[in-house]
Amino acid sequence: MTILKMRISRALCAGVAMLASAGANAQISSLGATGWAATGTNNLGGTGTTGGHGATAAKTYTVSTRAGLIQALYGNTATIKTDGTFSGTLDNSKKIIYISGTISLSQNAAGTELTANNYVTYANAASSTCAGYGYTTFTQIWNAYLAAYKPPYANVPPSSDPVEAARACASNQMKKTVVLNVPSNTSIIGNGATAKIIHGTLMLNGASSSAPVDNIVIRNVAFEDAFDFFTAWDPTDSGGRWNSNYDTVSIQHATHVWIDHCTFSDGARTDDQFPSVWAAPYDGELYHVQHHDGLLDITKSANLVTVSYNHLHDHDKAMLMGGTDSASLTAENPGVLKTTFHHNYFQNLVQRKPRVRYGMVHFYNNYFSGSNTATLYNWMVGLTSGQGSKLYVENNVFAISGGASASDTIGASVSSGSALTNCAALSGMSTARCKPYIFDSGNLLNGASVNLSATANGANSLVNVTSTPWSSAANPAATPSATPASYYSYAVEATTNLATTVPAAAGVGKL
Template identity: 35%
Template sequence: MNAYKWHGHAMKRAAVLAGCVSLVLGVTAAGTAQAGPARDLARQVLPAGDGWASEGAGTTGGSAADAAHVHTVTTWAEFKAALADGGTGPRIIKVKGMLDAVSEGCDALAAEGYDFQQYLADYDPAVWGHDTPVSGEQEDLRAASAANQDRMIKASVPADTTIVGVGRNSGIRGGSLQIRGVDNVIVRNLTIEAPLDCFPQWDPTDDNRTGAWNSEYDGVVVYGSTHVWIDHNTLTDGRYPDSSLPEYFGKVYQQHDGLLDVVRGANHVTVSWNSFEDHDKTMLIGNSDGAGSTDAGKLKVTLHHNRFEGIVERAPRVRFGQVDSYNNHFVVTAGQKFGYVFGIGASSQLHATHNAFSLAPGVSTGKVLKKWSEAPLTAAHNYVNGKLTDLIAVHNAEIPGETLQSGAGWTPTLRTRVDHPRAVPGIVDHRAGAGRIC
């Protein structure tokens, strides 16, 4: 690996400190390091060469905002007002403390007449069956209630915006950041607790006509947007892990969707130094096999130095995109539900190298990869429990019905450095997540 600098165990401390170098030195508008004291976190930009979001003009967010367009917010209402204020110019929004998007609770969002117990009675499979989708008064009222929540918790992020948490304990509970159809956005240093869908829909025809509860709302959605930097955040189910959710009709009352989705022609995104924790469907890159007219040639995403623990699947699942995943640490603990890490989807070109996997005893290495469609990938120099492992070869040996082909057909160039995978757990575990920008 001559193109990049490697750091061995003897350099572990230096490598950890290197994770902060661009913040300690500061960065210019062009993304290059400069000497002197660290700049205001809200004024920092993505360094040059740091993943797909550094392509072209790079990602500067709201770093050029004038004083009139720098907001400090302490409530969800203030946050949404700050996003809407100031026309089309750059803006900085500093989030101070935890903003609760559903502070009044789910009951406050329910449409008049909606009764969950009546909903259960009306659509019990013993009454409704599994042949047709639900309909009728209670379903209409559930949909109206869901629309109330949609309006409350979604926050549209405009172009040329930086959103940054103040200190170690700031973030958003139950809100959904919608980065839709815009360019040049930075989101950093936030703890984001995944939205809890107050009104999931029962679909009796789902899951081979055994039924399933389907939920809406992702923590962060990058939809048709370009040049987006998601950095040093913690994204988690937080107070409401799936293990706490009840069951109805023999199925988990699923109230979570994704943590971070990149979809609908979004492009040039860097996801770095985040902690993804305790979630099922974590990250979707490309949302439909049939979206080739929108997604082909786009969905270029870099994932580096992120930590994933307690994740069931989609870390990420990829369609169409040229996704570069390197120096991430994936942790699968004993007893947790686990499906896969990388999902290989339609026309994807995943390049996954120099990652570290810490798998509990009994967890199959072959399940790290999951084949959904025929699409070659590159998966080299990955270490499982400290040992160099050919993920494709192990997968093909353990799961012969899902044979994967090697060779994504491209080589990433937008990388600032690559750490040795054996050093990655120590580096990433100390630096990834909110409150850990030095």
């Protein structure tokens, strides 16, 4: 396979323009983070999240292609192969990357949009083992997969099975192409109202919890349709579900992150276009072929994150906070996942708005809109209080049609078994610190007051209701005694006009 070594030394090469100054882009700053993202000391020694603020002219880019975006992230040192896979060393110095127009992450080096068949072909060309399975097209793999694993087949498809191995080969090839890692001290800022990244994932993920990426700002960019061609059937997941790989943005081992004025959705490839392929009783909506994962997932040791003024819409599993109930000092635990959500517009989402485990999470002045009777992306539940979550929820508005009740605003999924005892046994933890807590005030459902604390506790009595649900900085292992105001300043607006002001201000093109 030939290799294109893409070195950028002149403006506009490979879609990158290195600017002498931010110029016309200066109106959108890397500064201004609020909430958790404004706290703590970043890797540069400054306070809070500043991204690439102060980047030199040589590290200020405008990109309009996938190749240009890759080179900006890698400091113009990336090697991009003909098939679109790439390698190099990420650039951790301060940089600002302005996005111009639409960039697809599912392309080869020539900028050609890749199909499922392309990934099968490239996987076979890259590996004699993959080629040896004998599948040369996506249709061949798909038809054999459906025949092999259709219900009542009840086990996870074994990796030793040639058809599953062939699917995994193509899936791995796709992953190496569509997932772009974002290094520390980076600002990614959209130009105008048309900046968009589609068909892949921006991954904010360091090597480990002790070596996270840090200090990242993403503002004014639309993210759409992180579409997984090679989704996998798991009959053991909730009675049978299709699981896909890609979030539009994934925050894992990352600290000091500000996501602001972005838009997230499935784009044109909505879920209703991919109905179930199985016979009854596996033919309903729950069994549709799911090609999308999350919109904005915050997992592992992600910490000191603020999500503000974003528009998330038309999607199933919107946001996962904490990927497992099993606490670990190197991943999910009560000391991380500290996140602030404010002035976000959650519209036509099914679930996970978000689903929270462990983190001390603050929600204020968000607007949630949906319908229990929608034919596409019907409302299932709003927030979910998960294992060890510590929620502070104030002055949010829920507008849910179709006979909504308090149970539509929040659910609970908590256990008192091994997940709790194992968490409490970790260094620096305790039973008190590992339990879930909630406080809410001033929230509305369809214009009337709604008590989310009582609703969560009613769904699961293990969710503790208290006015101080956050652990204190001085004694985090003690019974929680703190609130968001213990850690940062903020101003809560009345709910009166949120149904108008939040949609008007949230999302791309609103800065």
